[in-house]
Every structure is written in C-alpha cells, then in structure tokens.
Amino acid sequence: MKKVPFDAVIVADGQFPTHRIPLAVLEQASHIIACDGAILHVPQAQAIVGDGDSIPDRYLDRLIRIDEQEDNDLTKATRYCLQQGWHNIAYLGATGKREDHTIGNISLLMRYFREYDVNGIMFTDYGSFEPVHGPRSFPSFAGQQVSIFNFGCTHIHSEGLRWNSYAYGQWWQGTLNEALADKFTLEADGFYMVYQTYE
Secondary structure (H helix, E strand, O other): OOOOOOOEEEEOOOOOOOOHHHHHHHHOOOOEEEEHHHHHOOOOOOEEEEOOOOOOHHHHHHEEEOOOOOOOHHHHHHHHHHHOOOOEEEEEOOOOOOHHHHHHHHHHHHHHHHHHOOEEEEEOOOEEEEEEEOOEEEEOOOOOEEEEEEOOOOOEEEEOEOOOOOOOOOHHHHOOEEEOOOEEEEEEOOEEEEEEEOO
16 A cells, blocks of 8 residues: 555545554544534544535534535545645545445545546555556555456556456456565556555
C-alpha cells in the first residue's frame, strides 16, 4: 500500500472499521467528512454531506445539504472535498452492511480516479482497494493476499506474485493471488484496481 498524506478522510455509513490500520488513518486525518448518518461514528467530523435525513438535530449546523438524488452521499462528499482542493482521499465505512452498496462504492472509487482525478484508497477491516493506471510497484510482504480487478486493460503482467497476471475478462479471475516478497510490480496498459490484505 502506498503511503500518501491524505488531505481528507470520508466516512460512509457502512460498517465502521475496528482494525488498527483504518483507525490510524482516521486518527491522523487533517479533515474528516461524514456521509449523513456516519456522523454518529465520527462526531468530530468538520462537515456532514448528504440530505440530512438520518442525522440528529444537534449536528445540523455542520450539514452541507445536497438534495439531488442522481449520486449517492459518497460521491457528494467526494465532490465537496474536491471543492476544497482535496484530491488525496481515504474512504472508511464504505463496505459492509448491504452488499449492493459495497459493490457500488468500490466501483465508484475507480470513477473518482478516472473522472475526478482523486487519489483514493478505500480501507476496510481486512485490506485496502486502490485504483491504478499503468505500471506500478506495490510495497507488500510475503504471503500477502492480492486481487487485481481489470477496468479495461488489454495487457497486464506481474512480477513478484505467485501466479502471473493477465488482462482478466472477469473480475473473479484476478482474485486470490499472493505476494512472494516485500514488493510486487504490475505492468499494465490501462486502469485496474488492486486489493491488498493487511499484515
């Protein structure tokens, strides 16, 4: 996982993390933005973004109300961060609970990367998702579980993984790989998502 100084942490109203890594990201955050009801988990958040339909009245003074329903609260919070000039964003609480929300939020991470120029990493209790374009090396450890999800590459080649990668046609094909040492490299000609478990 690359080390980036996050400009902001967005906390969604999914499963709030308990693992030390996402909690450390939250503790070190310069700015915390809550998606609507997530304010109950992070009452220290500077702003709440959403339609305000699930937050107690005592937090309404921090509400950035956005009533349009075309995008979800995670996207509204991301756009709010961009308006502040924040492009390096950590996402917490964006998975768990409803599976359709989990899949939607993970796929949105790639949308933010491609369309909004967001350098985002989504942290869960088990690992992290990061959208990537082109060749990259990733800090790792022997035995780390790695999954690669193709978003349009016609070529993917790996070094340092147990099984060589290729331009997967289906998402499941890139799952359940394993790092062999403290680094692995992916040569790719397009967009893809990398999931890495914690040590």
